[in-house]
Amino acid sequence: MKRKNILISLVILLVFLAVLAIGLKPKEDNSSSIDEPRKAIKEPLIMIPGSGGVADSYDSMIKVIQKNHSKTSVLKLTVDQKGKVRASGRLTSTASYPLVVVAFVDSSDQAVPEQGAWFGSALRYLSDHYEFERFNYLGHSNGGPIITYYLEEHVKPNDPKADRLMFLGAPFNGVEASDNKTISSDLKPLLVNKSKIPSNLIVRNFYSDVGDDSDGVVPVKSVKAGKLIYGQTASYEDRKLPGKVAHSWLIEGTSSGKEVNQFFFEKK
Template sequence: MKKLWVWLTVIVAIIVVAVLGIVISQHQSNHKSMESSNFTKNQTPTLFLHGYGGSANSEKYMVKRAEQRGVTNNTITAIVSKEGAVKLKGKLKSGASNPIVKIELEDNKQGYLDKNAKWFKNVLVKLQKEYHIKHFNFVGHSMGNLTFAQYMMTYGKDNALPQLNKQVNIAGTFNGVLDMNEKVNEISVDDNGKPSRMNPPFQQLRALKDIYNGKNIEVLNIYGDLEDGTHSDGRVSNSSSKSLKYLLGDSPKNYKESLYKGKSAQHSQLHENKAVADELIDFLWEKQEH
């Protein structure tokens, strides 16, 4: 009789756990469905690019968060070989909403911006050839932002290529990197983002203002401050990231800066930060009220 009670208790416990699992799963599904209704649904792909020494794993958390929030269920990876050849892992589904392309550069530790820019262009050309894309969004971290700036410098006026809609810059190294060409608290920026000293290739990047002019591009610039007196994320100074404002001027349709503070705002933690991920998701895909 005692064994029977034990078995009954076990069976009841299993049933309770199963029911709770179904209820929780249903609640999460309903919540995801409700939240996804707040986002636009279009076929414009968003390309994520990592920084120096990074990989597609650098983009993993942000992309996963977009999936969790019901923004997209179509993510592929574009792997760029050391020779610049592009291989796509996965397929962009016909009619998929807000597809995401994670870019991984196999040669992720070379600093020639012209080469990186060409590799980024190769990804766009591959997507254009296979999926006939006409527009794209961009999310970059660290040096990935400088790569993209060089891409826009070199190819931004080529109307035969897919055109940029929105860009998100995270921890951008637009005017230097600490302990490389800048010391802690050495450079400041004024209210317009103009730096007190311009490190190469900042002067050349000033041409971006003309390239962005009249294209209705929206820009979100995210940076981090450890609040340890360095005015940096530990790797990139706030002044370097904020100098993007001076490069673009009033050319974008809109430009927004967003500062994150504390340990979770450390350079590599910014792309693992839930609040950062949620802000860029809302910026890229949230429905606009008219």
């Protein structure tokens, strides 16, 4: 009888330990899984800050947009070096202007080529959770080269397609004045696969001049080198922002906010 009780106790203990082990098992990462049907949204505007930028870098720009267009929803994505996406916020099907900010854990200058691939991870995460076919894009500073690397090297067949692109102070030919006398090491790899840039894109490439042929960081000629990459698209224009807007203020000022509203939301 005693032996029987011991066996019963052992069985109960084993069952308890099994249940406990299941409960303590690490949960599978579901950052890219779909827990519910995809929600249909209108064409989103995806924004990427420059080097050192974070998911909150566009907060001032978002406020400018919301002053003119109240029907917005905001989602912020941060992508790590393995392409894993962390999300904050939510897009709604009722929002006329879905806004998405994509930032990177490694937002250094040196990682710009890899950031093109990580942007692809963010876009697929977005497509896994929301239903849309096309997107618009706003890139500050290295946000220009980042989308270029994506379009030239990292597009997958089922990815949503780019429609309108706007760049603010993008250093396509580097940040050194001496770089712009030749094709720099920054620009050269972007020219190799430029034939892969979709020809139907509408592109606006903005620069600022604080008085020294630069915005204080990026030479005007470096910005205009974007034409060597995007000049064959359906519509490409270099445009100067009014006033003397310093590089870091290109996503803070009202002048760039006005251009964003007109280009993306009023289709001018």
